[in-house]
Structure formats: C-alpha cells, structure tokens
Amino acid sequence: MRKKIVAGNWKMNKTLVESQALITEIRGIVRDENTNKAEVIVCPTFLALPSASKLLDGSTVKLGAQNCHFEESGAYTGELSASMLKSVGVSHVIIGHSERRQYFHETNEMLAKKTTAAVNQALTVLFCVGETLQERESGSHFDIIKSQISEGLFHLSAKDMSLIVVAYEPVWAIGTGLTASSEQAEEVHAFIRTLLAEKFGEAISEEVSILYGGSVKPDNAAELFSQKNIDGGLIGGAALKARDFFDIIKAIK
Ligand code: PGA
Numbered sequence: 001m002r003k004k005i006v007a008g009n010w011k012m013n014k015t016l017v018e019s020q021a022l023i024t025e026i027r028g029i030v031r032d033e034n035t036n037k038a039e040v041i042v043c044p045t046f047l048a049l050p051s052a053s054k055l056l057d058g059s060t061v062k063l064g065a066q067n068c069h070f071e072e073s074g075a076y077t078g079e080l081s082a083s084m085l086k087s088v089g090v091s092h093v094i095i096g097h098s099e100r101r102q103y104f105h106e107t108n109e110m111l112a113k114k115t116t117a118a119v120n121q122a123l124t125v126l127f128c129v130g131e132t133l134q135e136r137e138s139g140s141h142f143d144i145i146k147s148q149i150s151e152g153l154f155h156l157s158a159k160d161m162s163l164i165v166v167a168y169e170p171v172w173a174i175g176t177g178l179t180a181s182s183e184q185a186e187e188v189h190a191f192i193r194t195l196l197a198e199k200f201g202e203a204i205s206e207e208v209s210i211l212y213g214g215s216v217k218p219d220n221a222a223e224l225f226s227q228k229n230i231d232g233g234l235i236g237g238a239a240l241k242a243r244d245f246f247d248i249i250k251a252i253k
Helices: 016-033 046-055 082-087 098-103 108-120 133-137 141-153 182-200 202-207 221-225 242-250
Strands: 005-009 039-043 062-065 092-095 124-129 164-168 210-213 232-235
Touching: 005 092, 005 210, 005 242, 016 039, 016 046, 016 242, 039 092, 046 062, 082 108, 092 108, 108 124, 108 141, 124 141, 133 141, 141 164, 141 182, 164 182, 182 202, 182 210, 182 221, 221 232, 232 242
Parallel strands: 005 039, 005 232, 039 062, 062 092, 092 124, 124 164, 164 210, 210 232
Antiparallel strands: none
16 A cells, blocks of 8 residues: 655745744644654755754654755755755655746756655655646646656666655645645546556556645645545645644545
C-alpha cells in the first residue's frame, strides 16, 4: 500500500523564533492526537532547519526543505546542496515548485539535475508539477504535465523511484482560494500514474504517492483525499496554522 502523506510548505514565512513555536505546536498535536494514517512532513525555511531538526528529534514528524542546488558544493552564492540539507537532519526536499519554476526560471532540465542530486543523498523528493490557468484553458495541461514528469523524472532508475513523491499543484489553485475540483484533480493524478506505469511499470507506479496541492483547507481536504489516486496533500497557507494543518492531516482516512 502506498504511503499517505501530508506535507506543509511554509514558503518564505516565519522568523526563526516563530518557526520554532510552530514546529513545537505541530509536534505536540501530532504526538497527542495523531491517527498515524498519514506521514507528516514540515518544510520551513532553510534558516529554521537545524533547530527544527533538534525540535523534531524523537517525533514522527519528518523535516523537509523547499529547494536545493544540483551541485554538491562550489561557487553558487546563496545556494545550498542536498548533502548540506542531509547534514542537518533533513529527509525530504521539495523540487520544482511552481514558484521556483516561475520566479526563479527553473527549467525541467535543471530540475532533473536537482532530483538526481537529492536522490544521491537518499533524500525523498516532493516533485511538483502543474499547469497555469492559460494552459488549462487552452487544453494543453496534459501535455505540460507529461513534459514536466518525463523531463524531470524519467532519467531516474526504477529503484530511485522509491524516493519520489509527486505533487500535482495547478498553478491557478495555489494561494488563490480556487481549488481544483476533486474530479479535475483525480483526472490528472490518474494521468500521472499512467505516465509512471508506462515508463517504470505498473508495480512501481502503484507505489508512488501523488499529492494534491493548491488551496487545500480543512473543509475541502476530505473530499480531495477520498479520490483513488490522491494520496495526500502539499499544503501552503493552511500549513502555517497548527490546528488547520492538523485538521487536514485528520482528513486522511
Ligand atoms: P496553498 O499552497 O495551499 O497556499 O495554495 C500550496 C503550495 O504552493 O504548495
């Protein structure tokens, strides 16, 4: 059975002290109330990772980063490598978030290299794909998703795929309050699983968790998570409030 996952992407939010407070709160709620149906991951800013790692010691909550560079080290001012993340206790990394693609011009080619770098450090990758509103309206969303998946992941081995989680995040639904309907999301999730099956075989495609992201809230999570190919969520805004985040975790059945 593939894993159910709820991951919080904090983006560029929270100072160090605020991050420590939120991590502590989430850790406490998960310890006291968790139903253990979902793996819980929090992805604070780089700055907060070392202390988050200490605060999560002994907890089931996993720690993720929001990005990494594709080289191990070198003259890349302002960047961090996968091995550096690993060295502070990070186990997961988000790669290819639409904000990285859009504002920092990360290409599929670059993201393929980042994915390799992360997998080489045995980090689990939360690999994001998703179409813009214009792409959906013009009917090209399946082509866009196909090229994001094939160019970003198809260089990996079947064995590497055990470290890949896919997140489908329609750009038009991120931070906008517009959620894809559960039918729209399920249609794309099923399509992604078919692409993975064609490349890596049915058995492997059935093991890859595919998360939905884009304005997931406590009141729409259960409906989305009830779909056959939706294995959890990547949560932005609602992950910044411990209670909302936990109510979303509880929506995993
Ligand atoms: P949102 O963000 O939940 O605030 O829409 C999701 C994401 O960008 O991962």
